[in-house]
Amino acid sequence: xxxxxxxxxxxxxxxxxxxxxxxxxxxxxxxxxxxxxxxxxxxxxxxxxxxxxxxxxxxxxxxxxxxxxxxxxxxxxxxxxxxxxxxxxxxxxxxxxxxxxxxxxxxxxxxxxxxxxxxxxxxxxxxxxxxxxxxxxxxxxxxxxxxxxxxxxxxxxxxxxxxxxxxxxxxxxxxxxxxxxxxxxxxxxxxxxxxxxxxxxxxxxxxxxxxxxxxxxxxxxxxxxxxxxxxxxxxxxxxxxxxxxxxxxxxxxxxxxxxxxxxxxxxxxxxxxxxxxxxxxxxxxxxxxxxxxxxxxxxxxxxxxxxxxxxxxxxxxxxxxxxxxxxxxxxxxxxxxxxxxxxxxxxxxxxxxxxxxxxxxxxxxxxxxxxxxxxxxxxxxxxxxxxxxxxxxxxxxxxxxxxxxxxxxxxxxxxxxxxxxxxxxxxxxxxxxxxxxxxxxxxxxxxxxxxxxxxxxxxxxxxxxxxxxxxxxxxxxxxxxxxxxxxxxxxxxxx
Numbered sequence: 001x002x003x004x005x006x007x008x009x010x011x012x013x014x015x016x017x018x019x020x021x022x023x024x025x026x027x028x029x030x031x032x033x034x035x036x037x038x039x040x041x042x043x044x045x046x047x048x049x050x051x052x053x054x055x056x057x058x059x060x061x062x063x064x065x066x067x068x069x070x071x072x073x074x075x076x077x078x079x080x081x082x083x084x085x086x087x088x089x090x091x092x093x094x095x096x097x098x099x100x101x102x103x104x105x106x107x108x109x110x111x112x113x114x115x116x117x118x119x120x121x122x123x124x125x126x127x128x129x130x131x132x133x134x135x136x137x138x139x140x141x142x143x144x145x146x147x148x149x150x151x152x153x154x155x156x157x158x159x160x161x162x163x164x165x166x167x168x169x170x171x172x173x174x175x176x177x178x179x180x181x182x183x184x185x186x187x188x189x190x191x192x193x194x195x196x197x198x199x200x201x202x203x204x205x206x207x208x209x210x211x212x213x214x215x216x217x218x219x220x221x222x223x224x225x226x227x228x229x230x231x232x233x234x235x236x237x238x239x240x241x242x243x244x245x246x247x248x249x250x251x252x253x254x255x256x257x258x259x260x261x262x263x264x265x266x267x268x269x270x271x272x273x274x275x276x277x278x279x280x281x282x283x284x285x286x287x288x289x290x291x292x293x294x295x296x297x298x299x300x301x302x303x304x305x306x307x308x309x310x311x312x313x314x315x316x317x318x319x320x321x322x323x324x325x326x327x328x329x330x331x332x333x334x335x336x337x338x339x340x341x342x343x344x345x346x347x348x349x350x351x352x353x354x355x356x357x358x359x360x361x362x363x364x365x366x367x368x369x370x371x372x373x374x375x376x377x378x379x380x381x382x383x384x385x386x387x388x389x390x391x392x393x394x395x396x397x398x399x400x401x402x403x404x405x406x407x408x409x410x411x412x413x414x415x416x417x418x419x420x421x422x423x424x425x426x427x428x429x430x431x432x433x434x435x436x437x438x439x440x441x442x443x444x445x446x447x448x449x450x451x452x453x454x455x456x457x458x459x460x461x462x463x464x465x466x467x468x469x470x471x472x473x474x475x476x477x478x479x480x481x482x483x484x485x486x487x488x489x490x491x492x493x494x495x
Contacts, residue, residue: 005029006125008111011306013299017211019103020096025129026103028110028121035112036121040188042317043115047071047189055313055324057115057190078192079159085152085196086162088137093150093201095133095165097426100204101154102128104306105195113309113316114194120185123158132176135163136201142407143330143418146311147201150419155195160184190313197311202333205422206302209337209429213295213344216432217288218495220347221254222462223440224284225261227354228268229455230446232363233281235259235268243285250289250296258284265456274363280353287350294343301336330418334401337421341428345393348428348435352386358442359383369445369473376476379442382483386438389431396424396431437486441470448472465493 004019007029019026028036043057053059058069058077069077093101102124108114109121127133134157140149156162157173166176177184227233236242238259243252262268276282313324359379361367370378400421406413444463447455454460469485 003027005032006106006110007032008035009307010303011107012303013207013210013214016100016103016207016306020100020211026106026125028106028118028125032110032112033118036109036114036116036118039112039115039315039317040117043190043315043322044188046322047074054322057193057313057322074189075187078187078189081192081196082152082155082159082187083161085148086156088140088149088153090137090139093136093138094208097204097208098133098136098154098165099128099131100207101136101150101200102133104200104203104207105151105154105198107306108198108200108308108310109194111309113314114311115190115315116194117185117188117191120158120187120191120195123182123185126180126182127157127164130180131166132157132180133165134173135165135170138423141201141419142405142412142415143199143202143334143421144328144415145408145412146197146328147199147330147419148196150201151196151198154200155192158185158195159187193313194311197328199305199310199328199330199333199418202330202337202418202422203302203305205419205426206298206333206337206340207306209340209344209422209425210295210299210302212429212433213340214299216344216429216436216490217292217295217347218257219436219490220288220291220351220432221257221284222261222495223351223436223443224281224288224354225258226443226447226455226459226463227358227439228258228277228281228284229262229265229459230267230443230450231277231281231354231357231365232267232270232272232274232450233277234272234274235262237277237282238262238285248286248289248293250292251285252289253292254289255285261458262456263458265459266453267450267455270453278353278357280350280357284350287346291343291347294339298336298340298343301332305333330416331401334416334418334421337418337425338397338399338401341393341421341425342397342399344425344428344432345390345397348390348393348432351432351435351439352383352390355383355386355439355442358446365446365449369442369449370475372475378473378476379445379479382438382441382479385483386435389435393428393431393435396428400424433487433490434483437490438483440466440490441482441486444470445473462493465489 136153141147160174367373368378370376400417
């Protein structure tokens with residue numbers, strides 16, 4: 001089986017996609033092992049030779065930072081931290097995101113600035129490789145002192161506490177450890193804080209959102225091209241010259257993508273009776289392109305984050321420094337997630353407008369895309385559904401990052417709310433998939449009313465495959481199976 005070696009350096013979204021999609025195992029590189037051991041040994045020496053209070057290592061946490069803890073209680077301090085901070089509520093975090101959390105936590109600890117034991121990191125890797133996925137809850141993180149509550153739930157099974165999902169069952173962690181012959185980890189000084197102070201909840205959601213957003217942005221172009229041809233749209237708004245004089249990267253990229261998808265279309269080449277198209281068609285490059293640029297911006301932020309050390313305090317063995325600072329603060333992620341949610345919501349908003357134009361009885365298409373409207377409602381209500389989902393996305397796109405609530409008796413007096421930005425961004429992305437699936441239903445249906453003229457070879461091939469799972473609608477029938485099958489097609493078909 002192929003293995004990805006975790007090492008300090010650039011873990012890209014493409015790397016993560018490859019690891020996840022190919023179900024690769026992960027291991028620490030020799031370099032990472034050496035750095036982890038070096039940092040732990042440095043901390044042990046530092047603690048043995050000093051009685052100086054060091055935040056989170058021999059003191060309390062948050063507002064209790066000035067309470068000194070006896071050396072004999074340092075291990076208990078870390079266990080207590082994990083137990084007391086596991087206060088998650090709400091729905092369970094999806095298991096594929098929990099697995100990403102494990103991967104990203106290991107990556108962050110591999111830099112050797114956290115002071116954890118090698119055995120602790122190895123057990124996280126064991127969880128990842130064996131699909132022992134801790135039960136984590138969506139609610140509880142303020143996105144500031146790290147994702148404290150969700151990362152506490154992620155860490156409980158290291159101690160034989162909490163619950164995990166394993167082989168399709170939700171089980172007590174202690175039972176799974178016994179089943180696999182693993183002993184609970186005895187946390188040493190600073191380890192609990194290293195596990196909980198971090199941004200891996202926000203980061204995992206962000207990575208999941210980005211991977212899906214990038215794929216759906218490509219689908220948005222493809223489906224928009226089908227709608228454009230079915231609507232008898234004009235080709236001129238996609239000519240390079242227009243976009244070279246307003247040189248936004250995503251705009252030019254989108255125009256070229258639409259042209260490539262429509263190359264060879266008989267419909268596009270036929271003379272047009274109208275001199276202009278509605279914005280939802282004419283401005284596809286500008287709208288889709290702006291969203292793609294926002295997605296790329298978010299990718300840059302998250303690529304930096306997943307290759308960062310985000311716990312506190314951080315240790316620098318070579319400089320003999322232990323510094324309490326704020327790398328756990330989620331502000332960069334919160335802003336990027338809010339930007340991403342807005343960008344993705346806009347892809348859905350313009351998609352629904354194209355759906356609306358297709359059912360409006362314009363340009364020779366029958367009202368609601370059925371031959372006998374009136375007797376048949378046809379595609380009237382799928383547009384309602386798309387409109388409902390678009391409206392929900394508009395509500396979800398309201399930024400979380402403008403909010404802050406004081407916590408820990410005023411010690412943590414500005415928080416990012418990046419965790420809320422993360423969970424709602426995923427809902428926006430998943431909603432986009434449904435909106436695009438509805439547009440695809442409508443676009444493929446409308447295309448049939450243009451026969452015998454054909455669209456491009458690329459579109460005709462796609463629609464032929466689509467018809468194997470979503471049939472043409474002659475008269476009213478149950479529509480929701482088609483809509484759900486359309487989602488399945490988008491998930492499974494490779495563009």
